[in-house]
Amino acid sequence: MPTDRKIAVVLKGYPRLSETFIAQELLGLERAGIELVLISLRRPTDGKRHPVHDEIRADVHYLPEYLHEEPLRVLRGLVRCLPKPGFWRVLGLFLKDLPRDFSRNRFRRLGQALVLASEWPGQPRWLHAHFIHTPASVTAYASVIAGTPWTCSAHAKDIWTSPDWELSEKLGLARWTVTCTRMGYEHLRSLASDKSRVHLSYHGLDLDRFPHFDGTHSNRTGSDPADPVRIVSVGRAVGKxxxxxxxxxxxKLPAELHWRFEHIGAGELTGQLKTLATELGVSDRIVWKGALDQTDVLAHYRASDIFALACRITADGDRDGLPNVLVEASSQRLACVSTAISGVPELLEDGENGRVVPSEDPQALAAALEELIRNPALRHRFGDAAERKVRGQFDHHTSIEQLAGLFASEWRAA
Structure with missing residues (x-):
């Protein structure tokens, strides 16, 4: 039998190493007493899992990633949905959307929604989409077919690469939407007919997994070739x-400075970046670690001197929100250097708890890195201040309480 507090969470892919913030949220909602079932549009491609994924109890169900791969399942979904009153309503929505987005993806969204609504795994009473682009489209269609309310978590790429008409209409269909940066929040509010249904909720960090670092970051200054300053970055090798x-x-760093850079993460641009490092003459100082789980990432934060991430806005509008890795690194008193993109300045205040430089400016970034390489005392001051801010303002229990409260208010109203 269905329960009043069961939510089907629709995800683009699950599990994903790059989306620890989603996994933390799922586990937090379960611990708050909310029963979940996970619906993934894609099967996992990562070879590893974070420990948090193994703690989530929810069943996982996979929709057809491509309709032609499971045609009988899609056809069965269509036949089962035809008698439902919501089918004809969703067909009207689809025919309205199609001329504005005539693509295979639009047909795939409808097909996946038909399968979801016909199979209805776990008999949930609520739908919640993570990301306001493709997952929200599938969720909105399934919501209309099944007559089940839905809500949404919007993040970064999904906001900034979606057309305004689509965002506006989804904001009108969803009962409420949360997003994780003030910039995203203001943008969505500007498109919403009912601004009270858009909420700001920082993801925060599970500080139990990133406890206070009792050790000491080094006093390296880059003067010893046998003991170079260690710079680390964690993130997918993608344009943004x-x-x-x-x-x-x-x-561009001075030749007399000795440093070592470690990159953690996989991605489509890895090969190009390795080639660029060779062309720039720095490949011998770089280690490409590939994807690592959360435990290994934590160890690298603690062993490093500087965290660097040069966030940018790509040509199609894609950008980060507030990269969770910056929050993680800050929690370990690691001095961070990043760029003034999206939510980064909401965590890092230049000259107070880190360095924030303009995007697309290698010279400014090099100057900030040089300053921190040569000045370990400044690194320690920034790291201490960053940790205080994270532990004071970015504890994920706050966002879980906010989300659980939003769900609870809907259930009380119902």
Whole structure:
């Protein structure tokens, strides 16, 4: 039998190493007494899992990633949904959307929604989409077919690469939407007919997994070739992370400074970045670690001297929100250097608890890195201040309480 507090969470892919903030939230909601079932549009591609994924109890169900791969399942979904009153309503929505987005993806969204609404795994009473682009489209269609209310968590790429008409209409269909940066919040509010249904909720960090670091970061100054300053970055090798800019900044550091850069993460641009490092003459100082789980990432934060991430806005509008890795690194008293993109300045205040430089400016980034390499006392001061801010303002229990409260208010109203 369905329970009044069961939510189907629709995800683009699950599990994903790059989306620890989502996994933390799922576990937090379960611990708050909310029963979940997970609906993924794609099967996992990462070879590893974070420990948090193994703690989440919810069943996971996978929709057809491509409709032609499971045609009988899609056809069965269509036949089962035809008698539902919501089918004809959703067909009207689809025919309205199609001329504005005539693509395979639009047909795939409808097909996945038909499968979801016909199979209805776990008999949930509520739908919640993580990301306001594709997952929200599938969720909105399934909501209309099944007559089940839905809500949404919007993040970064999904906001900034979606057309305004689509965002506005989804904000009108969802009971409420939360987003994780003030910039995203203001943008969504500007498009919403009912602004009270848009909420700001920082993801925060599970500080039990990132406890206070009792050790000491080094006093390296880059003067000893046998003991170089250790710079680390964690992030997918994709355009919005700006790793090409970071490599150019590293190449601009004075020759007498000794440093080592470690990159943690996989991604489509890894090969190009390795080639660029060779062209810039810095490949011998760089270690490409590939994807690591959360435990290994934590160890690298604690062993490093500086965290660097050169966030940017790509040509299609894609950008980070507030990269969770900056919050993680800050929690370990690691001095951070990043760029003034989206929510980064909401965590890092330049000259107070880190360095924030303009995007697309390798020279400014190099100057900030040089300053921190040469000045370990400044690194320690920034790291201490950053940790205080994280532990004071970015504890994920706050966001879980906010989300659980939003769900509870809907259930009370119902």
């Amino acid at each position: 992370k700006g790793y090409d800019v970071l490599l150019k900044a590293l190449a």
